[in-house]
Amino acid sequence: MELEVSRDSTSLSDIESHAAPSQDCMLQNHGDLSDTHICKGVDSLINVFLDRRFRVTGFLRRDNHAEVYSILCVPSPSECFEARAYDLGGLSPKLRQYRLRSIKRLSKRTVLEALWGGRTVIVYKAGTEMIQGKETSEHKEPLPSELPPRDGLPRFVENTEVKRQIKTTDRQQEMARIRQLERRQSKRRSKRQMDPSRNLREETAKGYKTEVDSPRETAEEEALYVLLYIAHSDELHLRDQLPAATRLSLERYLQKSDLNFEDDNEMEAFMKTKHHELLFLRRQQKKLPALLKRRHDEFEQILRAPPPYPVRAPPPYPSNFEHQQSVKMAQHRYKVIKNVSDILPKLIHEVDTVHRELRKRLTLARQKKQEVENLIAIGVERKRLTRQVAAYGKCSRAVFPTSMSYAQVVVQYAAAEKELNDFERRHATSSALLDSLAEYKKLIGSSGKESALSTQAPVDEFIRGFEQLDVVLRCLVDC
Incomplete structure (x- = not known):
């Protein structure tokens, strides 16, 4: 129906x-x-x-x-x-x-x-x-999102929770800074290698040849390795080939004299410097295996390459002196990196030991400094109470006896004297201040031997003393 x-x-x-x-x-x-x-x-x-x-x-x-x-x-x-x-x-x-x-x-x-x-x-x-x-x-x-909720609850809830900020340590900041520096150096080096015109020598306005945009980053690393090799080598005559300023800095470093600090802040600054140097040396140690292999391959390639002229070529053919010098140069470059790979772990251990010792000494020095500040505050309070007792004594001698003012001054004098006696019983004598000051000065007076190599200033002087690193290596080979 x-x-x-x-x-x-x-x-x-x-x-x-x-x-x-x-x-x-x-x-x-x-x-x-x-x-x-x-x-x-x-x-x-x-x-x-x-x-x-x-x-x-x-x-x-x-x-x-x-x-x-x-x-x-x-x-x-x-x-x-x-x-x-x-x-x-x-x-x-x-x-x-x-x-x-x-x-x-x-x-x-x-x-x-x-x-x-x-x-x-x-x-x-x-x-x-x-x-x-x-x-x-x-x-x-x-x-x-435009439809109203059918269950009575809000469809979206705003997250009002504040994210906790991650605080990085000094070590993490320094490692990040070094990684960023190395990335920039690698990019610049790759850019130079891709542009062949930057590696060629060109005529300048003065009429002599100079190399355009020489890779300073590589030169700094090379100078560091050579300087480490010379500093720890038994061949003392190699130091005579260094510039005067670099040789003086190297001799001061090798003396390893004790350093004196004015206060704990100066000691802390030196400790942070050693920490940065420790991180830098560790980064250099990680690069050594690849660098050692590259130097070995270069030396092997030059050694196996045939000489440009016969071994006993009669005049007017030139001799193979340049080829022999290049072989010696490659061999010495490999020898430098080989020795540095053995020296660097010992140097890193030594720097790490100094850094740990400085950190412990700085903690104790800060504690002693706090004790000294507390004792100084106690001395200031004692001096204030002593002056207060003396002031009430003068007032009692200048007021007529049996008067109301005299009675009030006598009461104040007795109270101040009692407060001073109680204060001296509660706190130590002044000898404790002298002992704490002596211990504090002893802690910051010497930081141990300066075992790390100050790299930047000697390296700059080293490179300025020799325009090209090949000249330095050639001098070392000739020696």
Whole structure:
């Protein structure tokens, strides 16, 4: 039997006045789509009553496979329901399968399933509270962030927790600084190697040849290795080939005299310098294996290369003196790095020992300094109390006896004298101050032997003394 659809939305009493089920504008859920009533002749579900319990109040949006409507539950208006209308007729098998799968996803929340106007209507629970004042557009689907929450809870919670700032230590900062410096040096070196014109000699305005943009970073490392080799070599005559300023700095370093500090702040500055030097030497030690292999390969390549002229070439053919000198130069460069690889671990151990000793001495010196400051404060307080007693004594001699002022001064004098005696009993004598001062001066007076090599100043003087590092190495080879 086909039912007519009523669009009367005046009141609930008019809806319930229909006695016969055939005159009700409703759809009953029988659990099977084949047994449900079909209401025809209406294109929109608005103001349609389903199963006497649900009234379609308005259109919400269009999803991929259905139209979504808002539902008012007549017995319990506070509950929130929605309805989806699916058109399953005249579709391709694939699209029909998609829509049936969408219906199946709503099966756990479905409260009513019916056919209306050739479309399948699914009424399901959409939340626990009624959505008020929702305005949607028929042509634009709202974003999920624009929809009000259906469970009463905020959809997004702002994270107000303040992130804890990670504090880096001095060692980490120094390591990061060294890594950044080496990255920049490597980039500059690669850029020079890629540009062949920068490695060529060119004529200057004065008429003599000079090398354009010589790699200073490599020269500094080379100078450091050569200086370490000379400093720890048994061949003392090699030091005579150094510039005067560099030789003087090297001799002062080798004397390893004790250093005296004015206070603990100067001692702390020296300790940080030693720490930075320790990190620098460790970084250089990590480079030595690759550098040693490269020097070995260079020496082997030059050694195996055939001489440009016969060994016993008659005049006017030149001799192989230059080739022999290049072989000696490569051999000596390899020898320098080989010896430095043995020297550097000992030097690092020595610098590390000095740094640890300085750190312990600095801690003790700071403690003694605090004791000295406390004793000085005690001395200042003792002096104040002594002057106070003396002042009340003078006042008592200048006031007429038996007067009220005299009695008040006598009382104040006795109280001040008692306070001074109690203060002297509570605190140590002045000899403790002298002992603490002596210990503090002893701690900061000498920091042990200066075992680390001051690299930067001697290296700069070393490079300025010789325009090219090859000249230095040639002098060492000739010696």
